[in-house]
Amino acid sequence: MLVVDSQLLAHYAMRNELSRGRKHFEPPHLYRAPFQRDRDRIVHCAAFRRLSQKTQVFTGNELGDYHRSRLTHTLEMTSIARTIGRALRLNEDLVEALGLQHDLGHPPFGHAGEDALDKCLQSVGGFNHNRQGLRIVEELESRYPDFPGLNLSYEVLAGQRDRINKRARVEQPLLESQVVDAADSAAYDSHDPDDAMQVGVLKFNDLLEVTFWREAASRVQQRYTALDDALLRRMTVHELIDWQVGDLLHNTRENLRRHNIDSVEAVRQAPPLVTPGAAMVQLRAELEAFLQQRVYRHPQLLQLRRTAQDKLHAMFGGYSSRPELLPEGFQNRIAQHGLERTVGDYIAGMTDRFAQQECLRLFGLG
Secondary structure (H helix, E strand, O other), X not given: OHHHHHHHOOOOOOOHHHOOOEOOOOOOOOOOOHHHHHHHXXXXXXXXXXXXXXEOOOOOOOOOOOOOEHHHHHHHHHHHHHHHHHHOOOOHHHHHHHHHHOOOOOOOOXXXXXXXXHHHOHHHOOOOHHHHHHHHHXXXXXXXXXXXXXXXXXXXXXXXXXXXXXXXXXXXXXXXXHHHHHHHHHHHHHHHHHHHHHOOOOOHHHHOOOHHHHHHHHHHHHHOOOOOHHHHHHHHHHHHHHHHHHHHHHHHHHHHHHOOOOXXXXXXXXXXXXXXXXXHHHHXXXXXXXXXXXXHOOHHHHHHHHHHHHHHHHHHHHHHHOHHHXXXXXXOOHHHHOHHHHHHHHHHOOOXXXXXXXXXXXXXXX
């Protein structure tokens, strides 16, 4: 495996043999590299499976079932990240582990749920999905007899910490981590418009107001002259992704050349390297402003958001006043971690569907 590393990876990639290891020592695996092992542990953990029933942007079945869940977003984003990582000759196993981990901490009902739990937990430090993701892989998952959590490598844990402490960084993350952040942005800038059109919040022509979408659609129509509306929409989404990835690769390679990046240490001391070009930044800013106004603050979504938050507030109050309703494993955590944080951990782990069911079953709120 180390020979393969030296043959395939760029000098600035994170190599398996340079890993700092794990908090709890484990001997090397017979046939899996360390970051491959991390990826497998994430894919097989309960928190990853629950992402299939957690909101990305559009919640519940009220708007249909085509739109992306937190799991499908994670898989699509990680696919984009791997493509970028391979083109830059980075450590693909590490890229994939970081990508699959990045949204594990999201509670039910997406950012609406995150805001509700943050308010409920203000007295104990609030709630942040990136911090919660770290709690999950370091202590909440219980799959091994020798240690709590998943005992992931220090590099994968550091990637999650980098997402928490962006403003307090004293050195840059690994390129593999920077790639995941860039792929995340490319994914939701491309997929959120697609979901919004599918559920009827936007129409194709609405998005023609946006330069990025209009030019992507024009590129598609120059290649294909007789697409129906559905295929035109999907091909435009493909074009958005391809355009962003191509721009990102071109600009990143220029950054690597300009700063003479030839090692992991050079990456850590340089400014951010995996960045889009100036024109792409402007195109995306216009699209994101449009989505903020026309999608994320759409009256229908705001109403669903308020309903979801009311339910989470009610559940938080209900479990806090009656902790005997918590599963036994969580009741046992109260003495060490406190009632509020324990209730928050339990609710954050719920899927949308389970939260709806429990809210109705225990507290009478449908």
